[in-house]
Amino acid sequence: MMLGVLALAHDIVPVDWAKGEMKESCFTDINLRAQLPALDDNGRVIWDSQAILVYLARHYDDAGVWFPGEPMTMTRVMQFLMLANEEIAALAWARVTILMQQSRERLGELQEKGRAGLAVLEDALGESNCVA
Numbered sequence: 001m002m003l004g005v006l007a008l009a010h011d012i013v014p015v016d017w018a019k020g021e022m023k024e025s026c027f028t029d030i031n032l033r034a035q036l037p038a039l040d041d042n043g044r045v046i047w048d049s050q051a052i053l054v055y056l057a058r059h060y061d062d063a064g065v066w067f068p069g070e071p072m073t074m075t076r077v078m079q080f081l082m083l084a085n086e087e088i089a090a091l092a093w094a095r096v097t098i099l100m101q102q103s104r105e106r107l108g109e110l111q112e113k114g115r116a117g118l119a120v121l122e123d124a125l126g127e128s129n130c131v132a
């Protein structure tokens with residue numbers, strides 16, 4: 001999405017998560033963690049979605065809108081990136097659990113974590129029309 005927001009030409013290389021393609025050497029050569037997503041920017045490889053967002057914003061957003069340098073604003077952006085990484089990602093995993101009919105052992109825990117994250121978002125959006 002950030003590539004689109006910044007109007008950066010890019011190619012998307014499909015990797016089939018369900019088939020475990022991210023564990024194959026052609027992908028682990030890019031990201032030893034064997035996790036999606038990863039970005040290859042003319043040979044500069046970045047893995048982890050939060051790191052990719054920070055890289056794109058810092059490297060390509062000359063106006064500094066998406067990852068401002070002002071310490072408190074940057075800190076707020078980081079806080080919500082971490083929230084996305086933990087609590088909001090838990091909702092995505094809850095969805096995968098249901099869609100892929102995986103064991104529901106952790107479903108309640110994931111949903112609870114997700115709800116807690118949404119409550120933080122609601123709280124932040126109650127004060128302002130943006131979170132950072």
Ligand SMILES: N[C@@H](CCC(=O)N[C@@H](CS)C(=O)NCC(=O)O)C(=O)O
Binds near residue numbers: 034036048049085
């Ligand atoms: N914190 C990482 C999490 C990455 C992650 O968990 N990716 C999942 C797909 S959304 C994955 O590839 N998992 C590998 C696996 O399930 O073995 C990020 O935001 O990039």
